[in-house]
Amino acid sequence: MAKKAARAAKRSATPARPAARKSTPARKAAPRKAAAPARKSAARAASSGKADKYVYSWGAGKADGNGSMKPLLGGKGANLAEMARIGLPVPAGFTISTEVCTYYYANKRTYPAALDAQIRTGIAKIEKVMGVKFGDARKFPLLVAVRSGARDSMPGMMDTILNLGLNDETVIALERATNNPRFAWDCYRRFIQMYGDVVLGVQKRAGEDHEPFETVLEHYKHETYGNGELEDNKLTADDLKNIIARFKALVKERTGKAFPTDPWKQLEGAVSAVFGSWMNDRAIVYRRKYNIPAEWGTAVNVQAMVFGNTGEESGSGVAFTRDPATGEKVFYGEFLLNAQGEDVVAGVRTPEPVAQLAAEMPKAYKELERIRKVLESHFKDMQDFEFTIQDGTVYMLQTRNGKRTGVAAVRIATEMVKERLIDWKTAVMRVPADQLDQVLAPIFDRVAVKKAEVIARGLPAGPGAASGEVYFNADRAVEAAAKGKKVLLVRVETSPEDLRGMIAAEGILTARGGVSSHAALVARQMGKVCVCGAAALQVDYHKRTLTVNGVTYKEGDWLSIDGTAGEVYAGHIETGASEVIQGLVENDAESKKGRTFKNFVQLMKWCGEATRMSVRTNADTPEQVRNALAFGAVGIGLTRTEHMFFEGDRIDAMREMILADTLAAREEALAKLLPYQREDFFGIFKELKGYPATIRFLDPPLHEFLPNTDDQQKDLARKLGISVEKIKQRVHDLHEFNPMLGFRGCRLGISYPEITAMQARAVFEAAADANKKGYKAHPEIMIPLVGFKKELDLQVEIVHEVARKVQAERKTTIKYSVGTMIEVPRGAVTADEIAQTAEFFSFGTNDLTQTTLGMSRDDSGSFLPHYEETEIVKKNPFATIDQSGVGALMRIAVEKGRQARPGIKPGIRGEHGGEPDSVKFCDALGLDYVSCSPFRVPVARLAAAQAALAAAKK
Ligand code: ADP
Ligand code: MG
Ligand code: MG
Numbered sequence: 031m032a033k034k035a036a037r038a039a040k041r042s043a044t045p046a047r048p049a050a051r052k053s054t055p056a057r058k059a060a061p062r063k064a065a066a067p068a069r070k071s072a073a074r075a076a077s078s079g080k081a082d083k084y085v086y087s088w089g090a091g092k093a094d095g096n097g098s099m100k101p102l103l104g105g106k107g108a109n110l111a112e113m114a115r116i117g118l119p120v121p122a123g124f125t126i127s128t129e130v131c132t133y134y135y136a137n138k139r140t141y142p143a144a145l146d147a148q149i150r151t152g153i154a155k156i157e158k159v160m161g162v163k164f165g166d167a168r169k170f171p172l173l174v175a176v177r178s179g180a181r182d183s184m185p186g187m188m189d190t191i192l193n194l195g196l197n198d199e200t201v202i203a204l205e206r207a208t209n210n211p212r213f214a215w216d217c218y219r220r221f222i223q224m225y226g227d228v229v230l231g232v233q234k235r236a237g238e239d240h241e242p243f244e245t246v247l248e249h250y251k252h253e254t255y256g257n258g259e260l261e262d263n264k265l266t267a268d269d270l271k272n273i274i275a276r277f278k279a280l281v282k283e284r285t286g287k288a289f290p291t292d293p294w295k296q297l298e299g300a301v302s303a304v305f306g307s308w309m310n311d312r313a314i315v316y317r318r319k320y321n322i323p324a325e326w327g328t329a330v331n332v333q334a335m336v337f338g339n340t341g342e343e344s345g346s347g348v349a350f351t352r353d354p355a356t357g358e359k360v361f362y363g364e365f366l367l368n369a370q371g372e373d374v375v376a377g378v379r380t381p382e383p384v385a386q387l388a389a390e391m392p393k394a395y396k397e398l399e400r401i402r403k404v405l406e407s408h409f410k411d412m413q414d415f416e417f418t419i420q421d422g423t424v425y426m427l428q429t430r431n432g433k434r435t436g437v438a439a440v441r442i443a444t445e446m447v448k449e450r451l452i453d454w455k456t457a458v459m460r461v462p463a464d465q466l467d468q469v470l471a472p473i474f475d476r477v478a479v480k481k482a483e484v485i486a487r488g489l490p491a492g493p494g495a496a497s498g499e500v501y502f503n504a505d506r507a508v509e510a511a512a513k514g515k516k517v518l519l520v521r522v523e524t525s526p527e528d529l530r531g532m533i534a535a536e537g538i539l540t541a542r543g544g545v546s547s548h549a550a551l552v553a554r555q556m557g558k559v560c561v562c563g564a565a566a567l568q569v570d571y572h573k574r575t576l577t578v579n580g581v582t583y584k585e586g587d588w589l590s591i592d593g594t595a596g597e598v599y600a601g602h603i604e605t606g607a608s609e610v611i612q613g614l615v616e617n618d619a620e621s622k623k624g625r626t627f628k629n630f631v632q633l634m635k636w637c638g639e640a641t642r643m644s645v646r647t648n649a650d651t652p653e654q655v656r657n658a659l660a661f662g663a664v665g666i667g668l669t670r671t672e673h674m675f676f677e678g679d680r681i682d683a684m685r686e687m688i689l690a691d692t693l694a695a696r697e698e699a700l701a702k703l704l705p706y707q708r709e710d711f712f713g714i715f716k717e718l719k720g721y722p723a724t725i726r727f728l729d730p731p732l733h734e735f736l737p738n739t740d741d742q743q744k745d746l747a748r749k750l751g752i753s754v755e756k757i758k759q760r761v762h763d764l765h766e767f768n769p770m771l772g773f774r775g776c777r778l779g780i781s782y783p784e785i786t787a788m789q790a791r792a793v794f795e796a797a798a799d800a801n802k803k804g805y806k807a808h809p810e811i812m813i814p815l816v817g818f819k820k821e822l823d824l825q826v827e828i829v830h831e832v833a834r835k836v837q838a839e840r841k842t843t844i845k846y847s848v849g850t851m852i853e854v855p856r857g858a859v860t861a862d863e864i865a866q867t868a869e870f871f872s873f874g875t876n877d878l879t880q881t882t883l884g885m886s887r888d889d890s891g892s893f894l895p896h897y898e899e900t901e902i903v904k905k906n907p908f909a910t911i912d913q914s915g916v917g918a919l920m921r922i923a924v925e926k927g928r929q930a931r932p933g934i935k936p937g938i939r940g941e942h943g944g945e946p947d948s949v950k951f952c953d954a955l956g957l958d959y960v961s962c963s964p965f966r967v968p969v970a971r972l973a974a975a976q977a978a979l980a981a982a983k984k
Contacts, residue, residue: 084130085148088114089122089159089334097409102127104179104329109429116408118401118426122159123333124152125179126301131327134305149297152332160334165293167199170207173217173335176300178307180328183430184316187328188307189228191300192371193221193335197291205267213340215270216262220370222277222289223247225296229303232284242284246276261379263339263368297332304330318901336425338418339370343391346374346418349384351402354412354434354554355490356594357441361385361402364544370418380565381544397424405429410451411460412442435554436465437493437594437626444629454636455979461633463946463973468493468557469630470965472605474592482590482599485578488564489544490596492553495605496537497590500583502574504531510586511535518589520576522569524549532558537591539598541567559593567598614660634662634968637975643953645970646724646961648939650674652713658964662971665721666714667872667961668812668939671789672730674710675703681735686750688732689760693784700788707792708799715800715807722808724872724939724961726851727789727825729814731774733764770877770886775815775853779825790829794836797844809846810870815877817856819863826867851939853877858919862926865934871927872937872961873920875948879907882916908941911948917955924955937961946973953977 086094086103088111095103097112107125114120126149133142153164153172162172173195178187196204196218205214223243226232234241240248250273251265252258265273281289290296307313308328317324338346349363364381366374367390374381387395398417401424405413414432418425434442443457452460471494474482498518501507504527507519511534519535521528523542532538532552537559540549544563553560568577574585581600583589588602606612610630612621621627646667647658655666675684680703687699714723736757737743743761747754766772779786790811797807813825826848837843850867852858853874865871880887885894887908897903903912911917920938927934935958942948944966950973952960962970 082129082142082144083148084127084142084145085124085152086111086127087122087124087152087155088120089155091115091117095125100181101326102129102329104128104331105181105183105430106177106179106428107329107331110331110333110427112408113426113429116404118404119424120426121334121336122156123174123331124149124155126330126332128181128327128329131305131308131329132325135309135324135327139306149301149332153297156332156334164195165200167203169203171195171200171203171293173200173204174297175331175333175335176297176304177331177333178304178328179331180308180322181326182322184313184322184328187313188304189224190371191221191224191228191303193217194225194296194300195293196221197293200293208340210340211267212265212270213337215267215274216265216339217337217370219270219274219277222274222281225300226277226281226289228307229299230281230285230289232281242280243277246280247273250276262373263379301330301332304328333427336418336420336427337370338366338420339368340421342368343422344418344420345369346371346416347381347384348374348414348416349398349402350432351406351413351415352432352438352442354414354432354438355493355550357434357438357445359445361399365419380542383544391419391422394419394422394424401426406451410446410456412438433551433554435493436462436468436557439465440469440629440633441625444632455640458633458636458640458972458975459979461972463949463969463976465557466969466972467965469610469626470608470968471495471557471559473594473608474590475604475606478604479592479599482601482603484597485581485589485600486564486566486598488540488561488596488598489550490592490594491550491562492538492556492558492560493594494537494557494559495590495592495594495603496535496559497588497602497605498536499586500539500576500589501531501535501585502569502571502576504528504534506585507531508534518591520567520569520589521549522571523547524552532556537593538562539564539567539589539591541565541569553593559591561591561593561596561598564596564598615657630968634971637971638662640975640979641971642978642981643949643957643974644959645967645974646937646939646959647964647967648943648961649714649964651710652717654964655714655717658967659717659719659721661964661967663721663964663967664959665808666718666723666725667937667943667959669714669723669725670729671707671726672728674707675735677706680706682746682749684735685737685746687785688735688764689750689752689757696782697784697788700784704788704792704795707789708796711793711796711809712799715796715809716803716805718805718808720806720808722810724810724812724849724870724937725789725793726812726814727776728778728785729775731764731766731769731772732778733761733766733769736761736764768886770880770888776813776821776825777815779813779828780821783824783828786825786828787832790832791836794833794844794846795840797846798836798840798842801842801844807844809844811846811848812851812870812872813848814851814874815853815857816850816864816868817854817860819860819867822850822864822867851877852920852923854881855919858923860926861923862930865927865930868927868931868934870935870937871923872939873923873957874940875911875916875920875938875942876908876940878919879912879916882919883907883912905947910945911942911951913951917951920955924957935959944970946970946976949973950977950980953981 093111093114095111097108100108103125110120157163157172162170164172173193176191176194201214201218205211232242248258251260278289338344345365345367346369347365352359353362363384365384366381412432413429415429416427439461443460446452447454447457474495498516500518500520501510502520507517508530511517517535518537518539519531520539523540525548538549540562541564543549547562549562566578576583590599590603609621609624609627612618613627644664646665647663648668649655649658649666650670650673683699683702687696690696690699737746743754743757747757793809797809800807811829813822816822829848847869849870851874852871924936937957937959938952939961943960944962949960949970960970
């Protein structure tokens with residue numbers, strides 16, 4: 031397989047990253063400022079003529095830079111300096127700062143005058159530390175790697191160039207110095223290929239399927255060995271010499287020039303290629319998508335080479351200080367013997383788990399274990415690092431905070447507190463709120479899984495359990511999922527083209543690939559259940575079959591995977607609630623002993639300590655209330671009373687009410703509904719244990735309750751003893767052109783006060799019943815869709831009157847309040863008037879978004895996706911609050927509301943109440959609480975806690 035393709039796959043896994051980014055807006059905003067001084071100092075250098083520092087060296091335990099200098103040195107450079115400082119074995123090198131990149135683009139792609147000399151000094155320092163000379167044609171020559179490095183690793187940037195400094199003379203010197211011809215010529219072959227590709231642009235042309243260098247290589251292998259797929263490490267020195275000659279000819283043919291031989295010229299070309307790549311299309315597209323300012327620029331790292339391709343005592347690898355899928359504190363990663371650079375992720379050969387090094391190279395393994403500990407105790411976070419072993423000696427080439435699943439994030443954060451590596455506040459900040467629901471993901475039913483047969487094992491790459499029909503191709507998987515099937519996407523390996531299928535699938539299963547494979551990366555970032563590298567699977571795309579141990583499964587057959595354990599099962603296995611849900615909601619004793627459960631509970635406890643806002647829930651039934659309270663909700667933010675009208679034959683009474691011609695007939699029908707509502711409210715008050723319940727009165731347009739089809743209408747006519755014509759007439763009368771803006775919300779109660787009166791009576795009678803039984807009821811009655819103070823006045827009057835009556839009848843007092851939902855712009859801008867009557871208000875941001883944007887959510891599907899693509903809207907405003915539009919109205923309403931009624935406690939409910947960015951925005955607005963669906967409560971609590979901690983830091 032072409033390495034290039036694998037690299038591309040690795041890269042394009044990254045767009046799944048916004049999840050991680052989204053949750054750390056601070057990170058995005060803060061460094062942006064730092065770009066300004068960078069520009070200034072570059073300009074200063076140009077004008078004053080005084081040489082600024084552009085090159086930052088490290089080596090032999092010292093460094094000019096350090097880990098906090100990411101804006102200036104890029105992420106890779108800053109951490110290389112930091113690792114050198116703390117005495118880790120990092121090959122010497124230097125970083126050319128991001129200021130140079132800024133200068134380069136501000137000055138027509140030229141460099142500051144002082145740069146050249148500083149680079150030469152930088153090389154001289156490397157030479158001194160390493161004891162070798164750049165371009166030395168007699169002794170072991172200094173070879174360097176030229177590596178790009180933005181603040182955050184950024185796909186789309188230039189690929190790394192290794193072994194720079196080789197030419198026809200230095201390669202001989204290298205061969206002689208090492209007495210290892212295969213090694214020397216292998217380096218040279220790699221160098222020409224990489225440099226030819228990324229610097230000289232010898233790449234695939236339009237219409238070509240393969241990289242030209244790969245094509246030459248494959249042809250040679252085919253001609254010589256009759257096998258185009260032969261592994262690279264089987265090639266002899268003579269083979270490599272022949273291939274190099276062909277490579278050079280290819281370069282000459284494509285570029286019209288000979289391959290550059292002067293190491294300094296090579297270096298110049300490579301540095302320019304890195305800076306040039308900052309403005310290539312791929313990089314620009316990526317930056318635009320993730321809001322990375324172009325001013326940041328990239329740094330360039332030039333570093334002495336160490337060699338993983340000298341033989342069987344060498345190799346290269348990538349590793350994590352803990353398991354990034356489960357969070358377990360184990361050394362995790364993979365390693366490829368006798369390999370260089372990205373061979374390990376390119377899929378040319380199958381890497382082995384690092385643990386195996388314990389047996390193969392015990393000394394090197396011990397050193398890696400030591401490094402692993404040093405990294406964590408120094409960086410205080412799980413690290414994702416790259417290393418090379420040259421003849422048994424370990425060298426560190428990169429480290430950064432590792433990406434992890436939501437499950438791993440929770441485990442790592444809580445365990446690191448126990449290990450005293452971090453404090454609890456840091457732990458709360460470390461778990462991305464939008465990934466927390468991964469710990470709530472289903473697991474296999476304990477009993478069912480015991481009976482199931484494990485047919486293969488692979489790497490546990492995405493925690494959770496999934497069961498589905500297998501599909502071997504992304505398109506067919508998408509199709510099947512669209513038909514409502516549960517799908518498992520099974521591939522030999524995945525690539526970016528499979529992304530759609532991966533999203534549609536319940537889980538992903540691959541036969542090949544390790545921790546750094548595309549499937550593993552995507553699963554980690556999307557929170558998909560995934561098992562990868564299950565080597566026993568033989569997938570035949572052509573026949574659309576999968577064979578394991580002699581048993582063949584066809585497309586559409588059921589398999590199940592456990593992404594926490596890395597196991598593949600035959601057939602369908604029932605999935606059940608996660609340990610956390612079983613423990614909290616179902617009060618299951620066994621689950622409460624589990625690690626995930628304990629970690630989760632601990633995290634939520636910390637959230638409770640940190641938070642300013644409280645979290646309520648949207649709930650219409652006692653069961654939902656119970657679930658939400660188990661997750662830590664402190665009341666109901668929204669009960670939608672209309673949901674109560676749809677159950678059983680209640681709908682008939684409702685319809686009778688709608689069809690009634692006279693007040694008396696309507697009241698008669700409403701009287702039938704009253705006991706149902708009262709019972710429902712009682713159930714909710716009972717479950718709430720004294721927490722408040724905001725109850726919204728009837729909101730949807732009445733036609734939603736009437737039947738539409740002929741049959742249903744006939745049926746209803748028979749039941750109610752009226753004519754079908756009458757029903758048809760009423761449906762016709764109630765028909766609206768824009769129901770969203772029509773006869774709904776408080777407009778119903780204004781026209782039919784008896785509906786409001788009945789609902790109020792149901793609430794108060796239920797409250798009286800509850801109080802009598804010792805469940806303290808605390809209803810907050812909410813009148814929807816208010817735009818005029820008078821609307822609210824009229825409704826509130828009815829409520830108070832009913833309250834008086836019920837309290838007198840029952841000889842009791844009920845603690846209640848009446849307020850409104852701010853969900854139309856007029857309500858927001860006149861919140862001061864409305865708050866004179868309203869004792870509380872909360873934002874209904876679904877409707878407020880619809881009415882502010884003049885955009886119907888239900889109809890937005892036809893144009894909104896395009897709006898997101900073209901970035902007219904940055905995010906779907908129905909998922910994340912449109913802060914500058916809708917948010918501005920909210921701010922006005924909060925201010926005006928507090929003016930009129932100082933103690934008013936505004937909240938928010940609806941989809942936005944459980945979405946982390948919106949929750950953080952609400953905290954900034956000073957809202958008192960957010961309300962969301964029961965299963966989003968933990969996410970909202972975490973986001974609220976993070977917002978409070980971030981605000982306290984400022
Ligand atoms: P990326 O940003 O894509 O990870 P890197 O600059 O980290 O690119 O380089 C990719 C790989 O190249 C590294 O993982 C390492 O294996 C190899 N590499 C980079 N620098 C050196 C070096 N100085 N010596 C040997 N190998 C190197
Ligand atoms: Mg790297
Ligand atoms: Mg509404």
